[in-house]
Amino acid sequence: MSLARIFALLASLLCTGLSHAEAQQDGWHYDKQAIMGTEVHLQFWYENGATAETITNAVMEEFRRIDAALSPYKENSELSRVNRQAGQGPVDISQELASILDKSLWYSKKTQGAFDITYATLGSLYDFRKGEKADRETTQELLPSVNYRHISLDRESRKLAFLDKRTKIDLGGIAKGYAVDRAVAILQQYGVQNASVSAGGDARLLGDKRGKPWLIGIRHPRDRSKNAAVIPLENTAISTSGDYERFFIDSDDHRVHHIFNPATGKPAETDSSGNASDSNKLISVSVIGPQGFDTDPLSTSVFVLGKQKGMALIEGLPQFEAIVIDANHRMFFTSGLQQ
Numbered sequence: 001m002s003l004a005r006i007f008a009l010l011a012s013l014l015c016t017g018l019s020h021a022e023a024q025q026d027g028w029h030y031d032k033q034a035i036m037g038t039e040v041h042l043q044f045w046y047e048n049g050a051t052a053e054t055i056t057n058a059v060m061e062e063f064r065r066i067d068a069a070l071s072p073y074k075e076n077s078e079l080s081r082v083n084r085q086a087g088q089g090p091v092d093i094s095q096e097l098a099s100i101l102d103k104s105l106w107y108s109k110k111t112q113g114a115f116d117i118t119y120a121t122l123g124s125l126y127d128f129r130k131g132e133k134a135d136r137e138t139t140q141e142l143l144p145s146v147n148y149r150h151i152s153l154d155r156e157s158r159k160l161a162f163l164d165k166r167t168k169i170d171l172g173g174i175a176k177g178y179a180v181d182r183a184v185a186i187l188q189q190y191g192v193q194n195a196s197v198s199a200g201g202d203a204r205l206l207g208d209k210r211g212k213p214w215l216i217g218i219r220h221p222r223d224r225s226k227n228a229a230v231i232p233l234e235n236t237a238i239s240t241s242g243d244y245e246r247f248f249i250d251s252d253d254h255r256v257h258h259i260f261n262p263a264t265g266k267p268a269e270t271d272s273s274g275n276a277s278d279s280n281k282l283i284s285v286s287v288i289g290p291q292g293f294d295t296d297p298l299s300t301s302v303f304v305l306g307k308q309k310g311m312a313l314i315e316g317l318p319q320f321e322a323i324v325i326d327a328n329h330r331m332f333f334t335s336g337l338q339q
């Protein structure tokens with residue numbers, strides 16, 4: 001299919017629209033709650049209204065549980081405890097955290113360090129609401145402590161240590177994708193066959209929308225009121241990373257946003273080799289694949305890697321596709337979406 005055909009199709013689907021009334025019809029259930037620093041949306045089909053409420057509560061409770069374990073802002077989270085203690089020596093961690101760390105480290109190796117949860121060593125000094133960032137000296141000083149190789153994880157005995165005392169971690173690039181998968185697992189336990197769950201930029205779709213595809217909008221990266229594309233999807237996950245969700249513009253007119261290049265310890269504005277070229281620089285990345293546990297870290301990775309290396313990464317992963325928008329606002333698709 002030509003690109004023009006795809007756009008025509010997307011445009012016609014866009015006109016069909018998502019009506020709210022539809023969600024209220026018999027069997028459709030809808031809920032939205034503020035959790036994990038974002039809006040969690042849940043929509044699913046279930047005939048029995050009373051059980052549907054139980055299902056909704058179970059799903060939202062799971063998001064809250066994951067947030068309580070992995071939030072860097074909650075002092076009692078397992079993540080905060082690890083950040084306080086793992087620099088002093090090995091600490092015991094849960095099976096769940098061990099598996100998320102294992103996945104994170106796998107993507108660090110796969111992306112030559114573009115995905116690196118130790119970005120938080122510097123990233124935790126940024127406050128996007130207050131417009132605060134790490135100064136140049138602090139960045140230089142702490143940069144050697146940003147490195148996934150400082151993470152020592154023993155999956156068998158579930159012990160974690162940071163080999164550098166100053167290293168900190170944050171799971172913001174993978175936790176929401178993991179959480180939408182957990183939500184879908186719960187929905188499936190109840191026998192739900194058609195659902196859409198999203199947490200900010202991470203969505204997972206179970207089945208279709210009863211006879212038609214789910215329509216997922218990719219937001220226009222510079223105009224909040226617009227979609228750059230609307231994509232028909234079913235039974236898949238999609239994660240979007242952009243420089244427009246959490247950012248501020250600093251005194252040098254730079255967009256200071258929340259996706260870091262671990263090589264520089266600063267928000268990613270260049271490709272991984274350090275060259276800033278607008279056609280390689282991405283401002284929005286969406287990755288489609290079987291589960292959020294992979295599409296979430298992959299969308300963050302492709303953003304950091306830039307168009308050339310990022311698209312090559314996805315082309316090398318048979319189950320995944322990507323839709324990216326470069327700094328000139330041009331959209332590109334991996335080969336599986338161009339047929």
Ligand code: ADP
Pocket residue numbers: 114115116117119170171172173174176200201202239240241242245258259260261262296299300304
């Ligand atoms: P969102 O959090 O808006 O869904 P992303 O999926 O792109 O967006 O994840 C961005 C988050 O990932 C950041 O807020 C931060 O918590 C974390 N992060 C930023 N840079 C990196 C990186 N290079 N490697 C791993 N995680 C990162």
Ligand code: MG
Pocket residue numbers: 172173174239240241295296297298299300
């Ligand atoms: Mg991500």
